[in-house]
Amino acid sequence: MKVRLLDPDWDFDPDAEEPDTGDDLRRDLELDFLWDAMGAGDGFLRAVARAATLRPATSPETVAYRQDALRDVLQNPDAVAGLYAVAMDALAVRRGILMMPVRGRPEITLSHSVRMLVQLADRLDTLRTLCAEVTDAFRSAAFRELFAIVARELDDAYMQRMRGQLTELEFGPGMLMSARVGGDGQVTRQILRRGKRANQGFFDRTPLRKPRFAFTIPERDEAGFNALADLRARSVADVSAAVHESTEHVLDFFRQLRIELAFYQGVANLRAALEDLGVPACIPEVTDQPGCAATALCDPCLALRAGTAPVGNDLSLNDGGLLVITGANHGGKSTFLRALGTAQLMAQSGGIVAASHFSCPTAGQVLTHGTREEDTELRHGKLDEELDRMSGLIDRIRPGDLLLCNESFASTNEAEGSQIALDVTSALVKAGVRVRYVTHMYDFAHAVQGAGLGAEFLRAPRDATGTRSYRLEAGAPLATSYGVDLYDRVFGTRLAQAGDGGGRDDPHTEGDTNAR
Structure with a gap:
């Protein structure tokens, strides 16, 4: 999903390199006072204001696009503040989960990503509820497109499917995988399988099923436990990478939402400061x-x-x-x-x-x-x-x-x-x-x-x-x-x-x- 509140075609990057003349502009126009007012004590708002001011748009169409969005912001301050708070809350999820991904340990990365996505799903639900409530109050192409994307891509069916898959990835009943034994005795073609629901079919409840083979690793068999851990890691590697990428995608969306809303919040702060004077x-x-x-x-x-x-x-x-x-x-x-x-x-x-x-x-x-x-x-x-x-x-x-x-x-x-x-x-x-x-x-x-x-x-x-x-x-x-x-x-x-x-x-x- 794309935010696109500052430009219909690209995401605004506040960390992009400033022009060489930026410091001269700051000094000659005394812009520190302007940025301080836009930040209102928030260093992040100030940084975004500085980046947007020193790298302004050069197309009248882009400026008009932003101005329409600004009018919506000034007319709906509470709704915009709510959107900004949801983005901030979502970005705080990472800090609230102590366990961090470990390079070379895909099962830990998977567990961490699943825990984050479970909490991020709640924030996505909050976001889509808020967007649905305020859609009619906004008129700009920027906000209406954002709300349309949220409604279209985060509908009830998608959120239900997402939560179901996250439940499966917690491996409550255990992990199911398939593999083959190669000619040299090594395990090959490991594939992580979706677990069957308990007693879901007639033959699952009768003794006519094919026999199952099992083995148990003794408590002190360290080599056996290491070999099993290696099998688990190799089985979940692809899934772990995919879930981690999905987590970063959701976080990137909330991060960009915060960045682009921050500019409009800064402009609103500036207007309030000027009105007071x-x-x-x-x-x-x-x-x-x-x-x-x-x-x-x-x-x-x-x-x-x-x-x-x-x-x-x-x-x-x-x-x-x-x-x-x-x-x-x-x-x-x-x-x-x-x-x-x-x-x-x-x-x-x-x-x-x-x-x-x-x-x-x-x-x-x-x-x-x-x-x-x-x-x-x-x-x-x-x-x-x-x-x-x-x-x-x-x-x-x-x-x-x-x-x-x-x-x-x-x-x-x-x-x-x-x-x-x-x-x-x-x-x-x-x-x-x-x-x-x-x-x-x-x-x-x-x-x-x-x-x-x-x-x-x-x-x-x-x-x-x-x-x-x-x-x-x-x-x-x-x-x-x-x-x-x-x-x-x-x-x-x-x-x-x-x-x-x-x-x-x-x-x-x-x-x-x-x-x-």
Whole structure:
């Protein structure tokens, strides 16, 4: 039986290798806060959430398949919790049976497997009863197919036959086997036989039956007992292997059921955590069309870290090939960039997005590039390190991927950094890569306007007093990021008032500021 709650064609494997860029995504988007909320203290839920987020689906059809299942989960939390509890209970059966299979001892393996299957049969009965009770409440193809499989393959006749065969395999009346003696006197062609029911036929109750021959092994005949044990082991070897395989098959089904339900449980945990903070959450629209739109989009990781709802932003991109975000330092640029990246990952994983509305196309990969801390081992400078990481990204990036750049190449002077950024961004956009770029480099942002890249711009504003609203607005880049008024606020000076409210800031000072 197949679970297939996350994909109609394959089983989700949380232990599959993560992409090489997974750690950069975790650090740059602060995803630990997201996974902690999805796990809600359960390490297994957190691990599944991490795996699903870092390896999202790339097909709109698969995303829609998961979203339909998610709607069922959110509408039927008790039923889903019951299914998850049955899976957990079934997986606990192995831990409850002390005897373990022993390599080279098929009779012990058989006994262990039979004992497990007897208990697993009870869990299968519980599962099919629960599925029958809740079937009508679910609408998604994923859950209805799962319930149909359970009803079809675990019907009354099958369960009755299964329990009867397990009773036989306990060998209560003894073990019946047949064998022949070879030319060299060795036993050959051993076959395990099904035992006859007691007194089942007329001739079984009369003395007209053929004579039976028997032998008894003396109590101290160790060699005889070993020979008989060897005969038993050889007789049950094939059956033991088959029963053990059946046991693992049932356990694998419950294991996969737990894994795939765990993702939806994690999404439900995340939604509850965001609702407690007053953060909007929606099931997004994921298509294969260009453009991206959002209403009240915010960074869920910031909300979970700060314990309060951050300011949401709206977005409307037509082509969506290149978005450049400029404006006031500490005005919310980097936060919005993280919100976009997290929303893309959650949307494609089939989860929820921290927004009132969000729509986007699928991306083959979500990649990040930004500044890093100074290399304490002094192996290379910051610009060399940035160029090296960008080179690695370019080696793996493909058309249709999404690249998030946060103050990339700001570690050198503005003229050099702007030229590098323009060359790299132009090449990527022309190759079909979608780029979201947060920058304070006016030369770069201004050059993008005339580069024919179809760039769209957002700007982080501030009012005359230097207050940041954290609400981005459409607008061409300005020649200042208003870092001077931040300096005044921290050090009590009035440099901004002495001029025109903040002239062209020093790019190096701005680049070292952790913009929010």
